[in-house]
Amino acid sequence: MKHYEVEILDAKTKDKLCFLDKVEPNATIGEIKSMFHKSHPQWYPARQSIRLDPKGKSLKDEDVLQNLPVGTTATFYFRDLGAQISWVTVFLTEYTGPLLIYLMFYFRVPFIYAPKYDFTTSKHWVVHLACMCHSFHYVKRLLETLFVHRFSHGTMPLRNIFKNCSYYWGFAAWMAYYINHPLYTPPIYGEQQIRLALIIFLFCQIGNFSIHIALRNLRPPGSKTRKIPYPTKNPFTWIFLLVSCPNYTYELGSWLGFTLMTQCVPVAFFTLVGFIQMTVWAKGKHRSYLKEFRDYPPLRSPILPFIL
Amino acid sequence: MASSEEDGSVEEKENNNKKRTKSAVATAWLTFYNIAMTAGWLVLAMTMMRFYIQKGTHKGLYRSIARTLKFFQTFALVEVGHCAIGIVRTSVIVTGVQVCSRIFMVWFITNSIRQIQNEESVLLFLVVWTVTEITRYSYYTFNLLNHLPYFIKWARYNLFIVMYPLGVIGELLTIYAALPYVRRSGMYCMRLPNKYNVSFDYYYCLIIVMLSYIPLFPQLYFHMLRQRRKMLHGEVIVEKDD
Numbered sequence: 066m067k068h069y070e071v072e073i074l075d076a077k078t079k080d081k082l083c084f085l086d087k088v089e090p091n092a093t094i095g096e097i098k099s100m101f102h103k104s105h106p107q108w109y110p111a112r113q114s115i116r117l118d119p120k121g122k123s124l125k126d127e128d129v130l131q132n133l134p135v136g137t138t139a140t141f142y143f144r145d146l147g148a149q150i151s152w153v154t155v156f157l158t159e160y161t162g163p164l165l166i167y168l169m170f171y172f173r174v175p176f177i178y179a180p181k182y183d184f185t186t187s188k189h190w191v192v193h194l195a196c197m198c199h200s201f202h203y204v205k206r207l208l209e210t211l212f213v214h215r216f217s218h219g220t221m222p223l224r225n226i227f228k229n230c231s232y233y234w235g236f237a238a239w240m241a242y243y244i245n246h247p248l249y250t251p252p253i254y255g256e257q258q259i260r261l262a263l264i265i266f267l268f269c270q271i272g273n274f275s276i277h278i279a280l281r282n283l284r285p286p287g288s289k290t291r292k293i294p295y296p297t298k299n300p301f302t303w304i305f306l307l308v309s310c311p312n313y314t315y316e317l318g319s320w321l322g323f324t325l326m327t328q329c330v331p332v333a334f335f336t337l338v339g340f341i342q343m344t345v346w347a348k349g350k351h352r353s354y355l356k357e358f359r360d361y362p363p364l365r366s367p368i369l370p371f372i373l
Numbered sequence: 374m375a376s377s378e379e380d381g382s383v384e385e386k387e388n389n390n391k392k393r394t395k396s397a398v399a400t401a402w403l404t405f406y407n408i409a410m411t412a413g414w415l416v417l418a419m420t421m422m423r424f425y426i427q428k429g430t431h432k433g434l435y436r437s438i439a440r441t442l443k444f445f446q447t448f449a450l451v452e453v454g455h456c457a458i459g460i461v462r463t464s465v466i467v468t469g470v471q472v473c474s475r476i477f478m479v480w481f482i483t484n485s486i487r488q489i490q491n492e493e494s495v496l497l498f499l500v501v502w503t504v505t506e507i508t509r510y511s512y513y514t515f516n517l518l519n520h521l522p523y524f525i526k527w528a529r530y531n532l533f534i535v536m537y538p539l540g541v542i543g544e545l546l547t548i549y550a551a552l553p554y555v556r557r558s559g560m561y562c563m564r565l566p567n568k569y570n571v572s573f574d575y576y577y578c579l580i581i582v583m584l585s586y587i588p589l590f591p592q593l594y595f596h597m598l599r600q601r602r603k604m605l606h607g608e609v610i611v612e613k614d615d
Contacts, residue, residue, distance in 0.1 A: 243565075243571060243572075248566035249565075249566070250567065250568050253568060327570070328568065328569070329569070329570040329571065330570065330571035
């Protein structure tokens with residue numbers, strides 16, 4: 066069996082960083098990353114970007130050496146992706162924050178509102194309902210992170226956790242401040258409005274969960290395969306006929322429900338910003354579906370049926 | 374905040390390549406736009422100078438140029454549109470932030486808080502903006518006409534070193550001077566309880582705006598310094614006939 070020689074150069078400075086000889090032809094990029102890590106312990110595999118061209122795309126961990134367009138002496142270029150953190154860690158941190166922060170405002174912990182209101186409870190029952198819905202939403206997200214989602218990437222850059230947590234925690238505090246405020250004004254149309262809002266919210270929570278389960282079942286455990294999602298027996302997944310990313314559609318619906326329930330401008334703002342971000346993600350995902358699958362259903366829109 | 378623009382060297386090379394593909398209409402419009410803006414800010418500059426020479430003081434100067442300033446600074450919003458439709462290769466967000474910060478200063482500070490209109494800091498940022506905008510728009514104009522005098526290029530990539538910090542000082546001092554008047558009048562404030570369940574305090578909003586200069590200004594400043602180094606480096610390698 067002919068062995069390969071692998072040299073790894075820095076993509077920017079072109080310095081020779083590592084030379085590996087007697088590499089198996091069926092070695093994967095992932096294995097090469099582990100070998101590189103041994104000689105440079107500060108660059109663990111998750112922060113290595115290995116590419117054929119200094120300005121090219123990163124090679125995948127699953128790519129096999131002999132299937133790549135390289136000679137028996139392969140030259141790869143290395144780029145440091147910076148400190149990495151696992152997706153699971155980021156999700157757990159960014160979701161636990163809002164859960165706890167909202168509760169602090171709900172229980173009117175001292176130093177938030179005037180001292181005479183410390184540890185009092187709101188006299189409006191919609192405020193209690195809102196707390197239950199908000200908490201339920203984030204507990205659901207935490208459980209999905211632990212037991213449902215299958216991530217295609219293991220890690221993301223470390224600075225993302227600061228950005229993401231600022232966003233989630235900041236907005237949670239801003240919303241919770243007003244909803245649990247002693248001077249909170251309940252919805253104009255009273256019980257009718259709150260009931261409708263709750264129905265929308267619950268419907269979309271179930272919908273969002275159904276989509277997450279459907280997406281999980283597309284992918285066998287431990288794999289990173291990508292398939293076109295299709296409607297299943299669950300009616301909540303029938304929206305796949307019209308939309309590529311119904312999880313975002315349902316998420317938007319949940320927050321619209323919550324906005325209606327609380328009649329609070331900061332909540333509306335949070336819904337709007339989230340919608341903009343999810344639309345960007347949905348359009349990207351829709352585009353990569355179209356690129357990857359020639360038989361992709363043409364009727365589907367990225368996030369809103371027929372509209373967006 | 375004073376304007377800082379995208380990669381000048383990229384823009385220069387891109388203009389030469391893209392000219393063939395870019396529609397003639399777009400080029401004509403942009404040329405007209407940049408000439409008009411250069412003229413507008415020149416008018417502002419001359420009005421300001423004439424006022425100061427005639428009256429010997431800066432008191433009342435803002436009032437005399439207020440309408441012209443508001444017109445030309447607000448019109449700059451179209452630059453966001455230029456980026457959005459792609460006839461100018463700059464990020465929509467960067468341009469948006471720059472134009473919005475100018476609009477904010479003009480409409481929400483100097484226009485609505487009359488008591489600070491005669492502050493020296495207002496004169497300071499007006500002078501800085503005028504110099505910067507005349508340089509910037511004439512740079513774009515000459516670039517579009519494919520005939521860039523060296524001194525315009527020099528001005529664009531060197532004046533900012535002094536202008537930018539001075540402009541920031543002028544703006545910050547002006548906002549700071551406005552604070553007591555905002556506090557006292559309670560302008561743009563919304564209190565609880567109300568049916569939208571939100572509150573807004575313009576005073577604290579201004580303080581947050583002032584604090585935001587701390588992270589934002591160095592980023593924009595060092596971006597411009599990097600562009601400058603690239604432009605000077607480019608000059609050495611490729612001798613362009615100016």
